[in-house]
Amino acid sequence: MQALQSHYWAVRDYLSPVLKESKFKEHGRITPEEFVAAGDFLAYKFPVWTWEKGDASKGRDYLPPDKQYLVTRGVPCLRRATSLAYTDADEDAERLLSFGDSSGPGDEADEWVETHAGRKPHGDSAANPGDIEDIPDLDGEADNVASGIGGLSLGPTGAVEETPDLDDIPDMDEDDLEEKDEATAPTKPSGLVDTSNIEVAKGNLLQVRTYDVMITYDKYYQTPRVWLIGYDENGKPLTPPQIFQDISADHAHKTVTIEQFIHSASLQAASVHPCKHASVMKKVIERMNNSVVEEQLSRRKSGGAAANSKETKKKWPFARKTSGSGKDDRSAPGEEDEIEGMRVDFYLVVFLKFIASIVPTIEVDSTTSF
Amino acid sequence: MPIVQFTPFSSLIQPAFWHELTNLKIDVLRLSDDALPVSGSYSTGRSVVDRESGNEIALGCNLSVGSESFDKDYKAPAGSIPVSGTFKNFNTIEDFKAADKTALFNQEAEKIWDHILKTRNTALLSHFLLITYADLKKYKYYYWFAFPAFVSKPAWEIAEDGWRDATDQFSSEALSSIHTQFHSHPSPLPFFLVRSDSNGTSIAPVESYATFFESTPPSSQTIAFVDPSANPTNPGWPLRNLLAYLRALYPETTSTVRVLCWRDAELHQSTWKSRFGVLEAGGVSSNGGGRPSAVGWEKNPQGKLGPRVADLAPMMDPTMLANQAV
Numbered sequence: 001m002q003a004l005q006s007h008y009w010a011v012r013d014y015l016s017p018v019l020k021e022s023k024f025k026e027h028g029r030i031t032p033e034e035f036v037a038a039g040d041f042l043a044y045k046f047p048v049w050t051w052e053k054g055d056a057s058k059g060r061d062y063l064p065p066d067k068q069y070l071v072t073r074g075v076p077c078l079r080r081a082t083s084l085a086y087t088d089a090d091e092d093a094e095r096l097l098s099f100g101d102s103s104g105p106g107d108e109a110d111e112w113v114e115t116h117a118g119r120k121p122h123g124d125s126a127a128n129p130g131d132i133e134d135i136p137d138l139d140g141e142a143d144n145v146a147s148g149i150g151g152l153s154l155g156p157t158g159a160v161e162e163t164p165d166l167d168d169i170p171d172m173d174e175d176d177l178e179e180k181d182e183a184t185a186p187t188k189p190s191g192l193v194d195t196s197n198i199e200v201a202k203g204n205l206l207q208v209r210t211y212d213v214m215i216t217y218d219k220y221y222q223t224p225r226v227w228l229i230g231y232d233e234n235g236k237p238l239t240p241p242q243i244f245q246d247i248s249a250d251h252a253h254k255t256v257t258i259e260q261f262i263h264s265a266s267l268q269a270a271s272v273h274p275c276k277h278a279s280v281m282k283k284v285i286e287r288m289n290n291s292v293v294e295e296q297l298s299r300r301k302s303g304g305a306a307a308n309s310k311e312t313k314k315k316w317p318f319a320r321k322t323s324g325s326g327k328d329d330r331s332a333p334g335e336e337d338e339i340e341g342m343r344v345d346f347y348l349v350v351f352l353k354f355i356a357s358i359v360p361t362i363e364v365d366s367t368t369s370f
Numbered sequence: 371m372p373i374v375q376f377t378p379f380s381s382l383i384q385p386a387f388w389h390e391l392t393n394l395k396i397d398v399l400r401l402s403d404d405a406l407p408v409s410g411s412y413s414t415g416r417s418v419v420d421r422e423s424g425n426e427i428a429l430g431c432n433l434s435v436g437s438e439s440f441d442k443d444y445k446a447p448a449g450s451i452p453v454s455g456t457f458k459n460f461n462t463i464e465d466f467k468a469a470d471k472t473a474l475f476n477q478e479a480e481k482i483w484d485h486i487l488k489t490r491n492t493a494l495l496s497h498f499l500l501i502t503y504a505d506l507k508k509y510k511y512y513y514w515f516a517f518p519a520f521v522s523k524p525a526w527e528i529a530e531d532g533w534r535d536a537t538d539q540f541s542s543e544a545l546s547s548i549h550t551q552f553h554s555h556p557s558p559l560p561f562f563l564v565r566s567d568s569n570g571t572s573i574a575p576v577e578s579y580a581t582f583f584e585s586t587p588p589s590s591q592t593i594a595f596v597d598p599s600a601n602p603t604n605p606g607w608p609l610r611n612l613l614a615y616l617r618a619l620y621p622e623t624t625s626t627v628r629v630l631c632w633r634d635a636e637l638h639q640s641t642w643k644s645r646f647g648v649l650e651a652g653g654v655s656s657n658g659g660g661r662p663s664a665v666g667w668e669k670n671p672q673g674k675l676g677p678r679v680a681d682l683a684p685m686m687d688p689t690m691l692a693n694q695a696v
Contacts, residue, residue: 047636050448073447074382076418076429174667177471177675181665183525185375185604208429212384234671235382235432239684240691258691264437266389268685363418 006260012220018062019222024344025289028282029222032062034344038224039070039215041345042352048072052214054263063217069263070215070348077209077230077362080245208233209246211362214269215348216262223277224348226355227261227269228362243270251358272358277351284350289342296341371527374649377599379412379433379498379607381515381668381678386437388504388511388682391459394440395504401461408457408500409444410435412608414635415600417643428600431607433498433517449635451560451596455498466503466512466677471667474499479518479664486615492561492576495611501677509686514677515668517607520614522662524652533603536630536644539592544571545642548594549634561612564592564630576612579620588623592646597631602645605631607666614662617651625651 019031030038043049053059054068214227230238230246244252247270255276261267356365399406410433417428433453438444446452456478460466478499485494499516536545548564551573561576565586573594574582583591593616599606609629616624631645670676684690 047449073384073434074416074429074432076416076427078418078420078427079422174471174675177667178475178665179663181521182373183375183521183610184665185377185601208427210382210429229385231382233430234678235380235430236671236678236680237385237682237685239681241684258685264386264389266392266686267386268691 009220013218016220018219022344024281024347025285025341026282028278028280028285030224030344030347031222032060032217032219034347035217035224036064036067038345038347038349038351039067042070042348045349052263055265058263058265060217060219062219069217071212072364073210073212075211075213075362075364077211077246077359079361081248081359081361082245209238211246211364213362213364214261214263215351218274221274221278223274223281224351225274225277226272226364228271228359229267229269240270246361247359248357256358272355277354280354281347281351284354285342285347288346288350292342371530371650371652372532373652374526374528374647375604376519376610377431377601377604377606378666378668379515379517379598380430381500381513382430382432382434383513383680384434384436385680385682385685387435387439388680389686390437390440391502391504391511392506395459395506399459403458403460403465406440406457406459408435408455409439409441409446410453410455410498411446411450412453412496412596412598412606413447413450414596414633415598415606415643416635417600428602431599431601433496433515433598435500446558449558451496451558453496453498453560454494455500458499458501460501460503463503463505463512466501469501471501471514471516474501475516475518475664475667478516479520480661482518482611482664483520483618483661486618490577490619492612492615495615496560496608509681509683511680511682512677513680517666517668518664519607519610519666520662520664522610522613522617522651526613526649527652529648529650531648533605533631533645533647535642536646537642539628539646540566540571540630542642545634545644546637547571548573548632549637552632559596560608561593561595562632564594566590566592576615579616583623588626589628592628592630594630594632597633597645599631600633600643605629605645605647613649613651 019029022031022034024030024034039049039051043051049070049072051067052069052071053066056065059065059068210231212229212231214229215224216227217223218225228243230243232238232242240258243258244256247256251272255273256270257273258268259271261269261271352365356362412431412433415428415431417426419425420427435455440457444452458469458474460469478497482494482497485491497518499518501514503512505511540548544566548571552559552562555573559573559575562573563576563579563582564571564573565582567586567590576593593612595606595608595612597606598608609631613624613627616627627649629647629649631647633643633645667675668678670678
């Protein structure tokens with residue numbers, strides 16, 4: 001079934017025409033050229049992102065051969081999304097995707113994206129009826145969608161912990177292979193995580209997983225698409241149920257599935273299905289664009305001070321982007337003097353913020369941590 | 371004085387590497403278990419700030435291999451240091467278990483040591499060994515990395531003030547200058563020399579040690595390396611062989627070395643993550659010019675010396691994929 005669907009998508013992808021004209025402000029979709037431009041911008045500003053050429057046989061001819069998709073490796077994931085402890089107000093502020101005050105058109109189909117909106121008093125998310133703070137306290141399977149499903153697939157597939165695997169080679173501990181070396185730093189505390197220094201939130205075990213995150217261009221939906229490959233704290237690849245632990249419960253198994261990575265002949269990766277990306281991006285961009293235009297106007301009029309206060313209130317992201325640091329108000333007016341609204345270069349930066357709401361614990365949005 | 375402890379490499383294998391190995395095994399290697407060249411890469415150590423607790427968490431000291439690791443003209447990802455390795459795949463789990471690992475390991479250590487003495491080149495200093503057994507039917511891959519590092523006897527010791535922020539020793543301008551020169555160098559420099567004099571700060575490859583430091587007082591000579599460790603008190607594994615290299619080739623001038631652990635991949639105006647320390651060889655080397663012994667088999671997650679298993683069945687086995695795609 002899965003394979004059939006994948007093939008269907010592949011054919012549909014092949015048949016659909018390449019988007020030619022730029023419409024990203026109208027409906028949130030971008031052309032391959034804009035994807036490349038936005039990718040160039042992202043890779044330039046945040047060198048953790050790089051272009052990859054991928055498998056030659058899977059190349060897309062509407063993209064430059066050496067710029068088929070973007071990748072960033074080793075993205076840390078400190079906690080499980082299923083165990084998120086909602087204590088930090090700052091984290092809230094970093095999410096740019098609360099539509100609380102702009103729900104005029106009220107497109108109900110878009111509500112699924114507001115994973116964090118439920119935390120606010122004015123949260124309007126019908127999909128999040130329960131107080132989200134309760135989730136970590138509830139015991140286990142029944143209410144916790146992701147871990148429930150994870151548990152389900154753990155049973156029949158037998159994809160259990162790694163330890164049983166090692167029973168296959170029980171006599172391979174060769175501790176006498178080399179003598180003890182005083183100059184080797186102890187691995188457990190230092191090589192991985194200094195767990196002693198970290199407060200473990202609400203009894204949830206802290207593990208540092210890392211993810212390789214890829215962004216491809218989806219021709220059918222004309223939006224970027226995100227793919228994830230995870231590793232546990234020992235560098236072992238994560239199983240699908242483990243990956244779903246890092247995806248907010250609203251999305252695991254609904255919009256996130258394990259699929260064939262489109263730029264490789266054999267690789268499987270978790271992917272966020274892009275069917276809703278365009279409409280969400282359109283909303284975000286509309287909002288961003290308004291504030292960008294406003295910002296630019298007010299900057300032109302009054303300069304730094306006014307813009308600054310607005311920025312702190314709205315947490316407008318691009319002020320930081322343009323110069324790479326928080327203090328850009330001096331340099332920015334010179335850079336973007338003309339009022340043009342949001343440029344398409346920012347598309348992927350915005351897109352990452354959106355993705356960050358789907359995978360809240362994967363620090364994919366490096367644009368805030370710098 | 372405290373002994374210097376080094377953060378060992380931990381291996382990170384991208385699933386694409388196993389896919390590539392599967393193809394290679396089926397189409398090219400077949401039943402051959404000859405050693406093959408392989409490549410990997412490491413980059414500067416990274417740390418993240420935990421947003422909940424505000425603590426800085428050091429990420430692993432990773433050496434990663436990926437799908438392009440078997441390529442002849444391997445190119446490390448931007449900002450990463452390429453390293454060469456030897457790869458050996460066994461046909462059966464029995465062969466894998468029974469392999470003479472000590473001999474394999476010594477062979478690689480010997481190779482590194484000879485390379486140092488013959489070529490005075492640093493290219494093989496982080497050379498690694500990877501042995502595998504691929505159970506293609508079950509999508510299970512057994513593997514064991516070794517990162518040979520020469521043991522210094524007696525061990526290196528660090529001056530009382532320990533590892534410090536690089537800014538204690540270098541001005542922000544000097545560090546910026548190092549950053550710029552480091553990035554403008556045509557090929558990535560895993561190890562480099564830093565000289566501060568009246569003309570400012572300049573860097574050069576370690577191979578030019580004799581000429582570059584010729585007229586520089588020892589207090590302005592610094593040895594630097596790209597440090598994959600992000601741990602504040604432990605430099606990364608590559609430093610070990612760099613120190614062995616310097617002791618072997620320049621024994622007169624390297625009983626005390628000033629070390630800069632380069633950890634700033636990107637330029638941050640305010641914070642520099644690089645570390646600085648003054649190391650002293652704890653006395654005269656005892657084995658008079660012969661190859662020092664080496665250590666470096668990677669420990670498994672249980673902390674024992676033993677192989678690891680990558681079980682890719684959940685991500686590769688069609689039946690499992692079908693099961694979870696309901």
